[in-house]
Amino acid sequence: MRRVVITGMGALTPIGNSVDAFWENAIAGTSGAAPIKTFDASKFKTQFACELKDFKAEDHLDRKERKKYDMFTQYALVAVDEAIKQAKIDFENIDLNRVGVIWGSGNGGIQTFENQLKEYHDGDGTPRFNPYFIPRILVDIAAGVISMKYGLKGINFAPVSACATSTTAIIEAFNYVRWNKADMIVSGGSESPIGAATIGGFGSLKALSTKNDDHATASRPFDVNRDGFVMGEGAGALVVEELEHAKKRGATIIAEIVGGGMAADAYHLTGTHPEGEGAIRGMNLALEEAEITADKVDYVNMHATSTPNGDVSEIKALDAVFEKRNSLLVSGTKSMTGHLLGAAGAIETILCAQSIKHQMVAPTINVENFEEACKNSYNFPVGKGVPAKVDYALSNTFGFGGHIAAVLLKRYEE
Structure with missing residues (x-):
C-alpha cells in the first residue's frame, strides 16, 4: 500500500x-x-x-x-x-x-x-x-x-x-x-x-x-x-x-497520515453514546490501520466541544482505548477556536501536524475545575502550550447522526 x-x-x-x-x-x-x-x-x-x-x-x-x-x-x-x-x-x-x-x-x-x-x-x-x-x-x-x-x-x-x-x-x-x-x-x-x-x-x-x-x-x-x-x-x-x-517534486513533508477510522454511534440523533462506543471503534480502527498499539500515541486532539455529556463520553472512550494515561497528552482546542462544525476536523488535524512539526502541544483553556472523570488521568496542558515529544498524534471528530471519524498522523521518517 x-x-x-x-x-x-x-x-x-x-x-x-x-x-x-x-x-x-x-x-x-x-x-x-x-x-x-x-x-x-x-x-x-x-x-x-x-x-x-x-x-x-x-x-x-x-x-x-x-x-x-x-x-x-x-x-x-x-x-x-x-x-x-x-x-x-x-x-x-x-x-x-x-x-x-x-x-x-x-x-x-x-x-x-x-x-x-x-x-x-x-x-x-x-x-x-x-x-x-x-x-x-x-x-x-x-x-x-x-x-x-x-x-x-x-x-x-x-x-x-x-x-x-x-x-x-x-x-x-x-x-x-x-x-x-x-x-x-x-x-x-x-x-x-x-x-x-x-x-x-x-x-x-x-x-x-x-x-x-x-x-x-x-x-x-x-x-x-x-x-x-x-x-x-x-x-x-x-x-x-x-x-x-x-x-x-521536492516537496517538504510535514507529516505522514497512517490511519483513519470511521464508525457510527447508532445511538441518538444529536448526542454521543454515553460510553463512547462509536469513538472507541473509530480510534481502534485508526490504530489498527496504522499497525500500532495505543501506547505509541503521544497526543490526542479531542472532539471536546464543551457540552456536559459529550466531553465525558469521549473521556470514557479514551479510557477504553489507552492504558498509558498520565503520559498521554490530550487537549480540547475548541476552547480557543469554538466549534467550526464541518471544518473542525481539518483545523484540528492541522494542529496535530503542527504538534509533530514543532514538538509542542496546544492547550485547553478556561478549565478551572476538572470534571471528575478527568481527574488523575491523562496529561492536560492548560492555559499555554507545552513542549512535548510527539511522534504520533490522533484527532477525533463526532457529528450529529452518530458519525465518528478519527485520523492518525505520524512524524515522517524515510
Whole structure:
C-alpha cells in the first residue's frame, strides 16, 4: 500500500488567518470568542461566537468570485490558496488528471439560504431569486470551485457527516491516494454558519453556551461548569499526497497520515453514546490501520466541544482505548477556536501536524475545575502550550447522526 503524506496546509480560523498565526495563538492559549458582529443577536439566548477577526474577502478574492460564492466557499478558496503555496505545487509539471479535491461542509451555504428567503419574505411576493442562489447553497460547490480554479481533474466530491465532515474528507483523501486512485488530493472543510438560523437552531437544542457576560471563557471543555459549545467559522485545507510523488517534486513533508477510522454511534440523533462506543471503534480502527498499539500515541486532539455529556463520553472512550494515561497528552482546542462544525476536523488535524512539526502541544483553556472523570488521568496542558515529544498524534471528530471519524498522523521518517 502506498504511503501518504501532508505537503501543504492552510488555515482560516477565529484565532488566526493563516497556519502560522493560528498555531502561534493556539500555543499562547488565545480565546476567539467575542460578541457576534455578523447579525444582531441581542434577542438571542447566545449573543457571542468565534468569528473570524480582521478578515476581508476582498483582500483575497475578486468581485466576481465574491458575488458568485457563499462565504463557506470563499473561506475554502482562501485556505486552499495558502496550502497550495506552502506545498509549492507547479501544476504545469504534474498530471492534473491524478489530482483531486475532496472538500466538505456541514451546512454549505446556509447564510445564503437564510438571506435569500428573508429577502423574498420581506418583499412584495414576487419571486426575485438570485441566479446564483442554488449553486451558492450546495454543499459540494466548494469542491467543484476549487477544482475549476486550479484545473484539477481527478476525484472530486463532498462528504457530509456533520461535525465529522472534514475529518471524513481527509480520511477519504488518504484512502484514494494510497489505493492509487490519485497522486494528490486537496482536502479539508469550510464553514460559515454564524447567522440567526444556526444560532437560534442550536440554541433551541440547548447545545450552545449562554455565558454572554463571560464569553471569552465560555468554551471550557472538561470543566464542571461547562454549559455548551461556542459556534465558530473558518476553513482548514491540506494537500494530501503520495510519498514518492511528493519526493519527486521536492516537496517538504510535514507529516505522514497512517490511519483513519470511521464508525457510527447508532445511538441518538444529536448526542454521543454515553460510553463512547462509536469513538472507541473509530480510534481502534485508526490504530489498527496504522499497525500500532495505543501506547505509541503521544497526543490526542479531542472532539471536546464543551457540552456536559459529550466531553465525558469521549473521556470514557479514551479510557477504553489507552492504558498509558498520565503520559498521554490530550487537549480540547475548541476552547480557543469554538466549534467550526464541518471544518473542525481539518483545523484540528492541522494542529496535530503542527504538534509533530514543532514538538509542542496546544492547550485547553478556561478549565478551572476538572470534571471528575478527568481527574488523575491523562496529561492536560492548560492555559499555554507545552513542549512535548510527539511522534504520533490522533484527532477525533463526532457529528450529529452518530458519525465518528478519527485520523492518525505520524512524524515522517524515510
